[in-house]
Amino acid sequence: MKSYGKLILSLAVVLLAVAACSSDKRETLLDPDRPITVTLWHYYNGNMKVVFDSLVSEFNETIGMDRGIVVDAQSQGDVNQLGAAVFDAANRSIGAPPMPDIFASYPDNAFRVNQIVPLVNLEQYFSQEELSTYRKEFLEEGRFITDNKYYILPIAKSSENLYVNRTAWEPFAKAYGFTEKDLSSWEGLVKVSKAYYEATGKGFFGVDSNANYMIVASMQLGTELFNYSQDGTASFNLTPKVAKAIWSYFYTPYMYGYFDKSGRFSSDDAKNGTVLAYTGSTAGAAYFPTEVAFNDKDVQKIEPLVLPYPCFENGKRIAIQQGAGMCITKSDDAHVYAATLFLKWFTQPPQNLKFALSTGYFPVTNEALDGGNFIKEASAGNSSSAAIVASFTASDDMFNTYTLYNSKPFRGSFEIRDFLEKMLIAKISADLDSVKREMEGNGDRTALLTRLTSEEAFSTWYTEIQGQAHLLLQQK
Structure with a gap:
């Protein structure tokens, strides 16, 4: 039994060492003197696009500049047009551009795209501690029934x-x-x-x-x-x-x-x-x-x-429960790693609250949601619409008294x-x-x-x- 225990301990140490080496290796993938471009497709328009673009610019001028990442965000129209564009790119349809590094998607479209072009399993780039910061039911919406892995990161949710x-x-x-x-x-x-x-x-x-x-x-x-x-x-x-x-x-x-x-x-x-x-x-x-x-x-x-x-x-x-999350297309290590850095930054409460409050979406982290922080921010005048504030208030009631449900993606x-x-x-x-x-x-x-x-x-x-x-x- 003692030998078995030592074996388990040794394996754990090895796994931690591998994870640490993997993390260190990823740090060398980026070079601020030779920045890489991360293409992101979304469906935001109007005020949502303005706010999203401003946050992308903020990232590019700070974290992105320091690490060598330029996020190129492109609207593909409405959510249906985006879904069609991603599906065409995945199928390499005539005239379709290459697959983006990141794309916004509802689970149904992400699932069918993953059957053609593999998506990144988020657990390979997000630690369990990082994943635990997201509201559980929001994160679960991005889990596929075929392998029980997460492929969609919640960005902003709605009901x-x-x-x-x-x-x-x-x-x-x-x-x-x-x-x-x-x-x-x-x-x-x-x-x-x-x-x-x-x-x-x-x-x-x-x-x-x-x-x-x-x-x-x-x-x-x-x-x-x-x-x-x-x-x-x-x-x-x-x-x-x-x-x-x-x-x-x-x-x-x-x-x-x-x-x-x-x-x-x-x-x-x-x-x-x-x-x-x-x-x-x-x-x-x-x-x-x-x-x-x-x-x-x-x-x-x-x-x-x-x-x-x-x-x-x-x-x-x-x-x-609904709202498109973000998927990462499996490609070279540098682009995938850069994509995860942007998404981690974007979903931190300061950025995520700014995006949510201006658009009517819910932020996705426990910190931003617990205690009605997003309602306090909205009520303090950080939302431009009386209907958004009223919607947040009604939705906060639903968080406490309703079950939010999303149907699972399947073929x-x-x-x-x-x-x-x-x-x-x-x-x-x-x-x-x-x-x-x-x-x-x-x-x-x-x-x-x-x-x-x-x-x-x-x-x-x-x-x-x-x-x-x-x-x-x-x-x-």
Whole structure:
């Protein structure tokens, strides 16, 4: 036993020595007299890009200059355009540039890219002590089910809140006897939206991310939407109970006009008065309008009311966790090491708080999050938007009372998410068009909607979505 103990101790000493030598060797990879360029692709635009670029410049002029690193940050458009650009680069598509050293990515896209071009296992460059500084559930989002390793470093995270035009909501709520509690559940939201439609002929509410709604609805009602396998595959697990809830509290209110979605983003609908409320990303808080333009001559200033994400009355308190992290493409040691140095610097609280507070994202380290430090900074005037401050406050409540959930990446997860985002809303659009056409021919709206939202129609849709989802995943 003593010999065995000595052997274990000796192995530990050797491993520590190897790690130390590896660390020392990496220090010699960089030379300030011969700087290397680290290419970084992201999807930030507008104010987010301005803030990110300023932080990149700060790094290049300080740490980067001292160590011989120049970070070249390039926006690839929106997150979908970025995902396509990275995927094309990984596949070496005609006309595609080489893979960047660092790229922002959601887990679904990172997983499929890693099947083509290997990504860096972060545990090779981040110590366990360094990894422990990140909020655990944020870090876990970057772990792949195939080997249980971390491939995505959290940079800034988000969830979803309920955004409300307070200026219009308060007089309506007072007149009809509603309170903010009625906005805390999906059942209450439908009730409020129905009353608003009957009073005004307009929709009250919209859902910004349809896929998130379905994924979270399933979790709130007790089941994951996907069954995962360690081989990197998954099966679709939409139960009849969850499907019926989605039908009753998503499809049906949209069909009756209680919910509405006409713009690309729900904040666009809030800006022109199409709706009074919507669920949207906390990272989009800055896009909540400060005024509503009903037409060129009728423009009204508004105040934000931001509340925690709604739940089913008999469901669990669960909301989505999302936000692209950063992946490092496996290449030569110098570029990988330089990439890790930048990401470690960027996620330290001073830099990370500056980025988060200006954009509506959550910082990702325990130090920045614990004790509501990010809310204190925002409330002290370090955020440029009242909606961002209100979103941080609502989200802090969610940190304490909700479970934040993210679906795991798997083969076909990118495609199935796109399918969920488009499938039901496309059906709603097509069905509303058919109602409009039949009404032009003197059809009865009530009878048409009753037929389209019937149990028979639900059963047909449930069979269709099950079949299409299973077929999509079998192809991957």
